[in-house]
Amino acid sequence: MATNADNTQTHFRTCNLCEAMCGLEIKHQDEKILSIKGDKNDPFSKGYICPKATALQDLYEDPDRLRAPIERTADGWKELSWPDALDKVADGITKLQKKHGVNALGIYSGNPNVHNMGAMLTARHLFKSLKSRSRFSATSIDQLPHHIVCMHLFGHMLRIPVPDINRTQHMVIIGANPLASNGSIMSVANVRQKIKDIKARDGKVVVIDPRRTETADLADEHHFIRPGSDILLLLAMLNEIYTQGFIKESQASLLADELDQIKSLAQGYTPDNVASTIGIKSEDIKRLVKEYFEAPSAVLYGRMGVSVQEFGLLSQYLIMLINLVTGRIDVEGGLMFPNPAMDVVNSTGPGYLAKRKTRVRGLPDFNGDFPVVAMSEEMLTPGEGQIKAFINIAGNPVLSTPNGKLLDSALEGLEFMVSIDYYLNETSKHANIILPPVSPLERDHYDVTFHGFAVHNTAKYSPALFKTPKGQKGDWQITLELAKRLDKKASFSTKLNRFLTNLLGPKFLLNEGLKRSQYEGLSLKALKKNPHGIDLGPLTTMLPGAIKHKDKKIHLNVDFYKADLERVQKIFNLDAPKMDGDILLIGRRHVRSNNSWLHNSQRLVKGKSRCTLMLHPELAQQQAIKDGDQVKVTSRVGSIEIVAEVTDELMPGVVSIPHGWGHGRKGIRQGIAQKHAGVSVNDLTDESLIDTLSGNAAVNGVPVVLELVPTSSQNAASQTTKKQTEAVSLT
Ligand SMILES: Nc1nc2c(c(=O)[nH]1)N[C@H]1C(S)=C(S)[C@@H](COP(=O)(O)OP(=O)(O)OC[C@H]3O[C@@H](n4cnc5c(=O)[nH]c(N)nc54)[C@H](O)[C@@H]3O)O[C@H]1N2
Ligand SMILES: Nc1nc2c(c(=O)[nH]1)N[C@H]1C(S)=C(S)[C@@H](COP(=O)(O)OP(=O)(O)OC[C@H]3O[C@@H](n4cnc5c(=O)[nH]c(N)nc54)[C@H](O)[C@@H]3O)O[C@H]1N2
Ligand code: SF4
Ligand SMILES: [Mo]
Numbered sequence: 001m002a003t004n005a006d007n008t009q010t011h012f013r014t015c016n017l018c019e020a021m022c023g024l025e026i027k028h029q030d031e032k033i034l035s036i037k038g039d040k041n042d043p044f045s046k047g048y049i050c051p052k053a054t055a056l057q058d059l060y061e062d063p064d065r066l067r068a069p070i071e072r073t074a075d076g077w078k079e080l081s082w083p084d085a086l087d088k089v090a091d092g093i094t095k096l097q098k099k100h101g102v103n104a105l106g107i108y109s110g111n112p113n114v115h116n117m118g119a120m121l122t123a124r125h126l127f128k129s130l131k132s133r134s135r136f137s138a139t140s141i142d143q144l145p146h147h148i149v150c151m152h153l154f155g156h157m158l159r160i161p162v163p164d165i166n167r168t169q170h171m172v173i174i175g176a177n178p179l180a181s182n183g184s185i186m187s188v189a190n191v192r193q194k195i196k197d198i199k200a201r202d203g204k205v206v207v208i209d210p211r212r213t214e215t216a217d218l219a220d221e222h223h224f225i226r227p228g229s230d231i232l233l234l235l236a237m238l239n240e241i242y243t244q245g246f247i248k249e250s251q252a253s254l255l256a257d258e259l260d261q262i263k264s265l266a267q268g269y270t271p272d273n274v275a276s277t278i279g280i281k282s283e284d285i286k287r288l289v290k291e292y293f294e295a296p297s298a299v300l301y302g303r304m305g306v307s308v309q310e311f312g313l314l315s316q317y318l319i320m321l322i323n324l325v326t327g328r329i330d331v332e333g334g335l336m337f338p339n340p341a342m343d344v345v346n347s348t349g350p351g352y353l354a355k356r357k358t359r360v361r362g363l364p365d366f367n368g369d370f371p372v373v374a375m376s377e378e379m380l381t382p383g384e385g386q387i388k389a390f391i392n393i394a395g396n397p398v399l400s401t402p403n404g405k406l407l408d409s410a411l412e413g414l415e416f417m418v419s420i421d422y423y424l425n426e427t428s429k430h431a432n433i434i435l436p437p438v439s440p441l442e443r444d445h446y447d448v449t450f451h452g453f454a455v456h457n458t459a460k461y462s463p464a465l466f467k468t469p470k471g472q473k474g475d476w477q478i479t480l481e482l483a484k485r486l487d488k489k490a491s492f493s494t495k496l497n498r499f500l501t502n503l504l505g506p507k508f509l510l511n512e513g514l515k516r517s518q519y520e521g522l523s524l525k526a527l528k529k530n531p532h533g534i535d536l537g538p539l540t541t542m543l544p545g546a547i548k549h550k551d552k553k554i555h556l557n558v559d560f561y562k563a564d565l566e567r568v569q570k571i572f573n574l575d576a577p578k579m580d581g582d583i584l585l586i587g588r589r590h591v592r593s594n595n596s597w598l599h600n601s602q603r604l605v606k607g608k609s610r611c612t613l614m615l616h617p618e619l620a621q622q623q624a625i626k627d628g629d630q631v632k633v634t635s636r637v638g639s640i641e642i643v644a645e646v647t648d649e650l651m652p653g654v655v656s657i658p659h660g661w662g663h664g665r666k667g668i669r670q671g672i673a674q675k676h677a678g679v680s681v682n683d684l685t686d687e688s689l690i691d692t693l694s695g696n697a698a699v700n701g702v703p704v705v706l707e708l709v710p711t712s713s714q715n716a717a718s719q720t721t722k723k724q725t726e727a728v729s730l731t
Contacts, residue, residue: 001348012039012531013462015053016440017594020182020189021458022049023390023532024058026441026465033057033179043535044458045189049183051592051604059439060466064421064670067472080433082473082481090485091415096389097131105132106379106387107370109317110395111142111595116440118476119394120448121506125498126393126479133356133368136379140371141401141697145307145316146185147351148366148694152557153320155548157351157367158344158452159322161185161335163299163464164539165455168333168543169203170295172288174230174319175305175700179214180589184303186452188449192218194455200218203444204295206288206613208233208280209305210586210651211614216728224651227584228701229278229567230302231311232317235269240243242266245647246293248327255545262321265562273574279651298332305586309701310571313694314564324554329543336539339548340451341459342513353694357384363695369651371695372401373687379410389416389668394475398426399596399662402583402685402697403637408665417615420478420596423597424669426662426680437475446510448529460509460533461524474531476506546702563692571713585635585684588656596660599673611661612645612679615706616652620644623706631708633657635684635702641709642679657681 004010011026023042027034036054040047045291069085072079080088097105107130113119127135139147140310147157151165154161163186167264176184178191181731188194195205195218198201205215208225225233241247242263252259272283292298300322306315322331328334354364357373360381370378375397379387390411398404398411411417411430419428422436437443446529468474473481480502483490500507509525521538527534592604599605613631615623626632628644632639632726633655642657650656661678682699689698 005605005637008034011300011465012042012252012445013465014445014460014533015049016445016447016711017052017055017058017598018182019184019453021045021187021447021450021454021460022238023047023052023329023460024355025055025485027305028465031466033060033709038190039532041532042460043078043533044454044456044460048190048193052594052598053248053529055598055601056441058603060441065439066424066434067469069433069435070424071433072178072431079289082471084352084477085433086481086485089418089435090482092390092418092432093389093391093486093648095132096416100329100388101435102131102386103134103385104388105130106136106375106390107132107393107399108375108390108395109135109137109393109450110400110598111138111290112394114449116394116443116475117448117510118443118444118506119479121314121509122476122479122501125483125494126495126676129483130538132499135369136373138377138395138400140366140368140373140695141699142697143185144366144694145309145313145691148313148353149316149320151351151353152560153554154546155350155555159337159548160185160453161329161337161729162453163301164297164336164453165198168198168299169201170292170298171195171198171203171217172208172292172298172300174208174233174300175307175591176301176303177209177213177215179218180443180591182591186301186303187450190488192251195219198480204291210584210654211588211656213588221282223284224652226277226279227310227586227700228311228653229572230306231315231318232269232278232572233285233316234272234278234322235568236271236274236285238262238268238318238321239266239324240271240286240289240611241293241322243270244290244293246289246347250327251324251329253595254547254554255309255556256549256551257556257558260630261323261556265321265558265565268574274694277574296324296523298328299323299334300328301335305700307350308697308699309490310689310690310691310697310698311564311568311587312698314561314568330541337542338452338539339457339518339536339542340454341457341517341536342446342448342510342518342521344448344452345548346516347513348616353577359383362458366695371663371690371697373690373695373697375401375402376406376410376687379414380406388414389410390414390418392417392419392421392427392431394420396427399660399680399682402689402699403687404662404682405638407686420475423600426665426668429665429667435478437478438468438472442468443474444505444507446507448510448521448615455727456538457536458533459514459527460521460530461507461527463528476501494529509607541658567691567692582703583706584654585633585681585704586656586700588614588658588679590658592641593658593660599661599663599676601669602672605672605676609643609644609676609678612657613642614645614647614650616648616650616654617646618652619650619655621648625706630711632707632709634703635682635704636688637686638683640679640681640683652688655706657684659699
């Protein structure tokens with residue numbers, strides 16, 4: 001940190017809001033933030049930031065952000081001291097578990113945990129002390145398929161290869177919109193420039209998406225695809241690869257199984273067979289495959305749009321197979337493995353699928369987490385093992401998981417609930433006690449997770465900009481304090497580890513991790529000396545070393561995936577293909593929003609409402625809907641009313657609503673968000689619509705019906721007509 005004569009100080013850190021890891025230069029005078037800009041000397045982001053970076057200031061200053069624990073009482077919310085709050089929480093959990101059993105406590109971990117060094121490095125203490133096996137997380141409405149595929153293929157759920165976007169000559173993007181999301185399972189800053197660079201070096205970018213997104217607009221080519229039908233496109237691509245002999249056996253020596261096994265998967269799924277169902281012409285599919293094969297380097301990348309739909313797991317598997325059989329894995333410009341300074345792959349288990357099943361629907365767990373789609377029913381269905389209490393750690397599942405309304409009512413009926421969150425929002429309002437951690441600028445940061453998904457190897461440590469205000473706590477301190485109270489009988493080594501972490505902070509664990517790094521001379525001290533970060537070079541070839549299977553081979557597990565083709569056959573009857581008339585709902589992201597929780601920043605929410613129903617002019621005309629009309633959208637689970645935005649960005653027959661809105665509910669404390677409330681698309685998404693192979697939620701491709709909501713003047717007009725008709729019939 002540098003100080004000028006006028007007492008202006010400059011602080012460098014990494015933005016933790018999304019996966020892009022942008023370097024920030026923050027000017028401040030003591031506690032007053034003067035500016036937040038991109039850090040030009042950050043080797044990863046080189047000065048790039050998006051509009052959300054300034055929200056870190058808003059978050060820090062936000063008067064609505066909780067600074068002390070609060071408890072719900074008959075007279076409203078009351079502040080508690082930290083010791084009282086922690087004691088009450090531990091007491092509440094212990095009593096509940098004594099009465100109903102340890103698994104009667106449900107646990108949900110939300111997305112911000114992975115953007116939080118302290119939480120990442122200490123969470124295991126909390127989970128252990130909570131004892132319950134009723135665990136859920138945002139993973140099962142997100143990247144779960146990536147974990148399962150990579151666990152099978154490479155032997156570890158976190159050994160996930162990412163597109164080498166810096167060097168590729170050909171990138172096919174299926175169901176991702178990095179221009180809005182800033183990239184996911186592909187940490188990359190300034191993706192706009194990266195895509196422009198691909199084009200400038202005579203490469204090509206193709207986007208497959210039911211919406212002509214910001215990314216599609218920048219790409220060379222875009223194809224609409226019918227939501228949820230990507231599996232057919234991918235099978236047809238694989239089929240075409242074999243038909244044309246576009247196989248590169250270069251990686252065959254890495255395979256435990258025969259490459260030939262893959263061929264049988266795609267039998268019958270020709271481009272001609274799938275074209276009309278998916279909405280992409282057969283000759284276009286064939287050309288896509290040919291261009292992909294002929295490019296000097298190429299990568300096929302798929303994200304949320306393909307993960308969070310009915311064939312999420314099989315689709316991600318096919319994406320990996322296509323990269324594999326065309327020789328695009330572990331080569332420059334293809335899918336490559338990052339080599340992070342602190343490699344969590346070495347300190348975590350490989351993952352497992354379906355060791356246990358949920359009580360009500362028998363859905364599989366992954367690595368100890370059950371699918372979020374099962375959360376409400378596990379709370380609402382009586383019987384042994386029913387969830388009666390809940391701890392929500394940095395999550396807002398009422399807005400972020402399918403059938404949020406049902407969860408809303410399920411939470412209402414619990415005996416005890418705790419939220420670790422700095423906002424009183426749609427989920428935490430149900431808590432008996434809310435434990436608020438400090439905001440991101442008040443804590444140390446290192447991207448434990450996202451260096452591992454980065455398109456260039458770097459390492460950067462950010463000390464807290466502001467000291468933890470007196471009497472407040474970081475997430476990790478809350479975790480350790482609760483663990484201490486809940487798990488008094490822990491082993492000596494656990495207690496020692498907890499004690500040392502409490503004394504030295506999670507950066508002590510970070511230092512241990514860095515010291516074990518394969519890069520020489522890395523330590524916390526070295527990182528502190530380099531406040532802009534250290535450049536560790538471009539991605540390098542990592543196979544077979546990076547494979548965690550003992551035989552150092554890639555395992556295809558073809559039979560497991562092949563079994564799911566039966567479901568494909570059942571849902572898409574290709575012998576009698578038809579485009580059915582369902583209107584299908586998909587999501588979308590916007591660069592000025594971040595899931596459900598950055599809507600209390602005036603700078604980010606100002607301007608025209610972004611919580612709209614996008615639909616194509618043809619569909620709008622069919623439904624007699626005009627731009628700006630209020631529309632009632634109904635799915636199997638419920639209805640919402642939302643303003644129509646008529647645009648040819650959408651594929652005809654598809655509608656899009658962003659998630660994370662719906663702040664109009666009673667009892668929340670986010671003044672700005674409440675004024676820009678919007679509605680929650682997850683009051684439409686359906687907890688019964690899932691990828692049964694993985695248990696992942698399917699929030700894309702939800703069937704809905706639309707109905708114009710008459711305005712008050714239209715209402716009045718129709719009333720008049722009705723009265724006139726009556727009058728006529730009376731005479
Ligand atoms: N329909 C639909 N639904 C979706 C998606 C979609 O595309 N469409 N996307 C899904 C995806 S990818 C995800 S990851 C999930 C996200 O789902 P969640 O993780 O459940 O939701 P968030 O909106 O990220 O809410 C995060 C909560 O954590 C709090 N918080 C923020 N930072 C911190 C912190 O540092 N510490 C603590 N303790 N709390 C903090 C916030 O106030 C907020 O209450 O939503 C999913 N839901
Ligand atoms: N600004 C901003 N950035 C974010 C977030 C945010 O909320 N706002 N959230 C963060 C999180 S938690 C995540 S996980 C990442 C996600 O990052 P991305 O995966 O890039 O997510 P999206 O922007 O939702 O892009 C998904 C795309 O899939 C398309 N799609 C929907 N259904 C289908 C389908 O059936 N098939 C195909 N082919 N495409 C489909 C949608 O139209 C959309 O363009 O973003 C992260 N970054
Ligand atoms: S893209 Fe925006 S939100 Fe994401 S890390 Fe960079 S500045 Fe932060
Ligand atoms: Mo996510």
